[in-house]
Amino acid sequence: MKARVxxxxxxxxxxxxxxxxxHALGSLGFDxxxxxxxxxxxxxxxxxxxxEATIEQMCEKLLANTVIESYRIEVL
Amino acid sequence: MKARVxxxxxxxxxxxxxxxxxHALGSLGFDxxxxxxxxxxxxxxxxxxxxEATIEQMCEKLLANTVIESYRIEVL
Numbered sequence: 001m002k003a004r005v006x007x008x009x010x011x012x013x014x015x016x017x018x019x020x021x022x023h024a025l026g027s028l029g030f031d032x033x034x035x036x037x038x039x040x041x042x043x044x045x046x047x048x049x050x051x052e053a054t055i056e057q058m059c060e061k062l063l064a065n066t067v068i069e070s071y072r073i074e075v076l
Numbered sequence: 077m078k079a080r081v082x083x084x085x086x087x088x089x090x091x092x093x094x095x096x097x098x099h100a101l102g103s104l105g106f107d108x109x110x111x112x113x114x115x116x117x118x119x120x121x122x123x124x125x126x127x128e129a130t131i132e133q134m135c136e137k138l139l140a141n142t143v144i145e146s147y148r149i150e151v152l
Contacts, residue, residue: 006117021118024138030130032123041082041115042097047108054106062100 001046002076003055007064008039039069077122078152079131083140084115115145 009015018036025033042063044055055073064071085091091113098112118139120131131149140147 008117008119018118021138025134028134028137030134032126033120034123035119035121037119039117039119041084041117042094043084043111043113043115044109045111047110050108058101058104058106061104062097 001048001050003044003046003050003052004074004076005042005044005055005059005063006039006072006074007042007059007069008037008071010068010070013068077124077126079120079122079126079128080150080152081118081120081131081135081139082115082148082150083118083135083145084113084147086144086146089144 009018015037018038021038022033022036025036044058046055052073052075055075059071059073060066085094094112094114097114098109101109101112120134122131128149128151131151135147135149136142
């Protein structure tokens with residue numbers, strides 16, 4: 001089975017990487033880009049029967065820094 | 077309007093970051109993780125009326141390195 005974990009910085013946490021992308025898009029002539037936030041996608045290839053609770057533990061322990069990041073799990 | 081761009085390394089391109097995550101999950105006692113690929117999510121806050129073609133141009137020119145990465149656009 002496959003699962004995807006999306007990790008994003010929480011609202012209010014400064015995102016310098018996203019800011020850099022916003023600037024770069026502006027320099028390239030793309031107007032109307034009001035904000036950019038950058039996060040991570042982690043695609044997991046898991047043995048059948050892995051529960052969503054296990055994936056949640058992976059997020060809490062390793063994949064996301066829950067102090068500043070939020071995560072979303074999508075089982076495919 | 078909001079749009080999300082998902083950028084992943086193409087199949088066959090070595091993903092050391094994903095490999096590191098796979099190892100780390102193993103060390104933490106999570107069995108059954110067969111593979112991990114890591115990519116980026118970019119959330120764009122755009123002025124109304126920005127076309128998907130424009131977002132595609134952003135991907136081609138800046139957000140993805142199309143030699144080794146593929147991207148997927150999701151307009152919200």
